[in-house]
Amino acid sequence: MFFVEIFENLSFGLSVAFTPENLLFLLIGALVGMVVGLFPGFGPAAGIAILIPMTFGLDPTTAIIMLSGIYYGSMYGGTITSILINTPGESATVASTLDGYPMAQNGRAGPALVMQAIASFVGGTLGVILICGFAPLLADFASSFGPSEYFLIIMLGLLLLTTMMGDNRLNGVISALFGFAIAMVGVDSVSGAQRYTFGSPELIGGIYFVPVAIGLFGIGELLYCIYTGQHKRDNVRVQFNFRSKDFWPTTKDYFSSRYTFIRGSVIGFVAGVLPGSGATIGSILAYSVEKKVAKNPEDFGKGEVRGLVAPETANNAASAGAMVPLISLGIPGSGATAVLLGALMMWGLQPGPMLIDNNPDLVWGLVASMYMGNMILVALSVLAIPLFVKFLDIPYRLVVPVIVILCVIGSYALNNSIVETSMLLIMGLVGFGMKLYGYSPAATVLALVLGGMAESTFLQSLIISQGSLWIFVDRPISLVLTLVMLATISLSIALRLYNRVRANKVEQANCSHSQ
Secondary structure: OHHHHHHHHHHHHHHHHOOHHHHHHHHHHHHHHHHHHHOOOOOHHHHHHHHHHHHOOOOHHHHHHHHHHHHHHHHHHHHHHHHHHOOOOOHHHHHHHHHHHHHHHOOOHHHHHHHHHHHHHHHHHHHHHHHHHHHHHHHHHHHOOOHHHHHHHHHHHHHHHHHHOOOOHHHHHHHHHHHHHHHOOEEOOOOOOEEOOOOOHHHOOOOOHHHHHHHHHHHHHHHHHHHOOHHHOOOOOOOOOOOOHHHOOOHHHHHHOHHHHHHHHHHHHHHHHOOOOHHHHHHHHHHHHHHHHOOOHHHOOOOOHHHHHHHHHHHHHHHHHOHHHHHHHOOOOOHHHHHHHHHHHHOOOOOOOOHHHHOHHHHHHHHHHHHHHHHHHHHHHHHHHHHHHHHHHOOHHHHHHHHHHHHHHHHHHHHOOHHHHHHHHHHHHHHHHHHHHOOOHHHHHHHHHHHHHHHHHHHHHHHHOOOOHHHHOOOHHHHHHHHHHHHHHHHHHHHHHHHHHHHHHHHHHHHHHHO
16 A cells, blocks of 8 residues: 555656656756756755746746756755865765765765765655655654754754764864854844844854855865965876776675665655754764764775765755655745745745645645656766866866855855855865864864754753753653663763773783783
8 A cells, every 4th residue: 555655646746747848947957956056155045046036937836846956956966066176065965075075085086976976866766755655654753843852853963973073082072062153153042132243233143054164165175285285286186087997886886885875865864854954964864874884984084985875865865855844844944945935835835734635736746856857867967977077187276266266156145245255264264274183174064054953942942841851851752862862972982981991901912912
């Protein structure tokens, strides 16, 4: 019965989406999404918002299909810059830089881009299948969550940041605290008082993620490359022969990632379904889980293919999962779905429990178009890989000014704010210092993204419970999440103590042998 329902829903959706007009605008949306993802700072929310006026006069189903194509198409394009220039366009692709960029530095840019395209396709496809089969059940489950459950999920994601912090955990914790500090700038969500704005009206709304991320990753990386003298080389990047067998992933790459595709997709989809989680937390969790279950966790961060596949399947599955609360509850889980929510309401459509019953052609046509869009995007991604990898042959001294210009334009054009452009340059210097002294820009950016959500859900929980912390354990879901966090902390401490004792024993044994 379960598979019959999936087949029926997809069949109906395909009959709606498979029309010349819908296919044309799906292709336009997917192409625009990839281009939007390629430019640092232009996330899917900005791309959708800019192109909404183009959809006036279209059928609502066609318009939503096009805008959704921009949404998940940007997930494909956003990772290309993460792999090639270590500059994620949005927080969902931060985790992809951890192993994607080292793969490119190791001369495996081609395999990295191919695996990224395949992982994105698998994650998006499994996400569509899960929407068809589990949408009602998962929507009911997500609707039962309160602020305390959201806070615990966010804290669990932040706790798992420790897997990204390398050997120097202290530097990683300091980096995360720096991100929390940036997230506190703006207006207190409870009292309405300004904090850390220093009298600047531009800072009342807080510090936006984009200039911080572009500064830390993009400008900071460029400054570090110049500092280490890489700009003096004729070709900083590894030369690559498109016609060689090294252009494609090896059998080992596929074989080692066979379970990663499934794990990342499921984790990402569940994270996407939970409003407030989304692709950012999904990609973090997928990367963290993959590193935990791997027999060689020390290889992660050095160009391990599973470290790229896990977050890529997760963020694309999350983009599908985010449609569940948007359609069934009218709750956007991200900035992009918030813009989509506004677009739906522009056409007089109210997302919620009755949307599927009243507008089944729009809902299932949208879901089916996501599957078709993933097929289009994986073909475009693979066919265009030679163009992306050819970028590596350009001398770094020519690439640097172009990237700087794109970063500045992307940061300024978002809100036409010179303050955000200044923040970009400041964060570029900070990112250079972090790179130089072994701190973690990824921890800073992710703490910035999740810090505001953590604060608001924590305060809401305390207001509901009148200041009592028992709200975080008085419900079954909250209790389970709390126990999982405590178990994770205890296991981490136990493993560190075990490794320390084992290292001491080995050192003592070596000393006794030398004597």
